[in-house]
Amino acid sequence: MVKDILDNAEGIIKKIQAKTKLSKEEIMKKIASKQEEYGGLLTEAGAAYSIAKECGVKMNGEPENEAPVNSDSNDVKIRDLTEGMTSVNATVKVDAVYPTKHFEKDSRSGEVTNLEISDETGATRLVVWGKTDDVALISKNASLKITNAYAKKNRDRIELHVSSKGSFEATNAAERLTRLEDVKDGMDGIDFYARVMRVFPVYEFDKNGRPGKVSSANVTDGTETRRLVFWNEHADVAKDIVTNEIIKVENAYARKNNELEIHLGFRGRVLRNQRADIAEVKVERKKIKELTDDKGVEIKADVVEVYPPTIIRLCAKCKAMMREETCEKCGEKNSVNSMIVNAELDDGTSVIRGTFYRDKAEQLLGIKADAYSQDSFDEKKQDVLGIEFVFFGEIKNVPEYGRKEFVVRSFARPDYDKEIEKVTIK
Structure with missing residues (x-):
């Protein structure tokens, strides 16, 4: 496990100092240069980690060379x-x-x-x-x-x-793969094969005046289902990936963000149309009354109530929730607003509470978190009530309230031509 890259820039800098004898000021200049090279999208820790790799610094828990490097006498080191x-x-x-x-x-x-x-x-x-x-x-x-x-x-x-x-x-060396069920928060250098269950739209954003892109997908390797987040150029690849395609992911990292996610950043790579022994997945459509502890399930329901959102502060650097002035995880002081929206979903067989996080909450209401007001909510709420959507997500047990909730990963208005095709005439 290499947690340094996520939240311990100072620890990486000390390792570089010990290996290279460079001063901290010299290393900080290299970090600033590396961040500039990647358009400001690298965190300080990410840039420090990249420099550490260039200097041959091994992080705790990193494996040694998988393939022997047998050099010839005329090779240059x-x-x-x-x-x-x-x-x-x-x-x-x-x-x-x-x-x-x-x-x-x-x-x-x-x-x-x-x-x-x-x-x-x-x-x-x-x-x-x-x-x-x-x-x-x-x-x-x-x-x-x-x-x-x-x-x-x-x-x-x-x-x-x-x-x-x-x-x-x-x-090529023997592959060192990680099963998705074994992924833990803070892990780095994660390699795995997975079958894609659902790909979500690309979302564009600005960070410090620089544009970026992010997309995500639900993937499974047969041991567990995880959300895979594609950053920047990887998001352009993700938009062309189709359901049930097998991909290989290299050099990903894990981060807990309400749930454990796997992220594909600047050091990662995704390879399409791979071969692996992973069973084909089928997205099952269920009635609300049939839901148990399902993951990766679809429901078709009307929105019958929408509750005022909860506005939360996220760390501008690591995206963790901020409850204090300074991020408890990485020490960052800057924050961005996000929101969580709860709504009641009714398909005629039962009613379940749907939970919409972040961009899904903004999509439902048509309001950005930074622009939220009670007046805008009251207006936009009327545009949603009574509208039918197809929701994809999973069940979450909420024992303190004695109920189940449906965590929405994606949703859209029904394609009625496709809905008709699903109907079997007996």
Whole structure:
């Protein structure tokens, strides 16, 4: 388990100091530079973690190399790379494969993929120009034999680049997979295969004046069902994923956010159309009176009552709920508003309370949390009452009130053409 990346930037900085002898001021400059490189979307801890990997710093609980790195005598070690070197041969371990990006520059276009690599002397970035199909076959922890690369300085480190004249050969290691039922809060470097149950829409936002995107999906590996959150470029991939598709996720991390979620951030990768022995899932439609302890179930019901929302404060940095002036989890002082809405759902067989969190609450009312007022609620509530929706979610037991609630993960107006197709004429 590597919890440092989520909430202990100071601990990572101390490890970098011990490994490199850099001063804290020098490390903080590197952190600021790394955050700028990623458009301000990296937390301080995330940027520190990335720098730690570049310096060859091992975090507590991180596994050693999965694939043996057997180097030839003419291989160059990462610590010996210098700016301007050409015809570089190296044998390294792959720590992460980032999403491939399309670029256009000086009337040229192409694709580029960044990988984090390491050997026993240090870590750096490998930049592969083109060769997209070959990169897609490289797994995390693979041993990579690089031929005819060149070294180039980017900001404060020397990177390796492979262009059309260079090549690489991967020897993939045995996969180190985590079962979803074994995922705990704070875990990092999580790799798993899963079947997608439901994909939710992409939500766009601004953070410190910079745009971002987020999407999510309910996924299962047969042992547990979890919410997988896709950030930024991963959200663009998620919107094309279809129900029952099998995906592979690499370098994800777990965070508890009302419930335990798995997040795919800047160090992660998602691979589509994979093969794994995971049973096909079917989203079951049930009547409210038939609901027990269901997960990943659908109901069709009318909204018959909507209660005023609860406005909550979330940490602007880690998104944990803030009850004090300072976030108890990460120490951040800035916060953003969010809301929770409860509504009564009636399908004619029974009534159940539906709970809508955050963006789902905003979607139901058509009101942003920051713009909420009693007048706006009274107006928007009338637009929702009596309207029929198809809701997807799961049952949550609330013993203190002696009832069950339906936690809504997504909802939409019924597609009546599809509803007609579901009716079997006997």
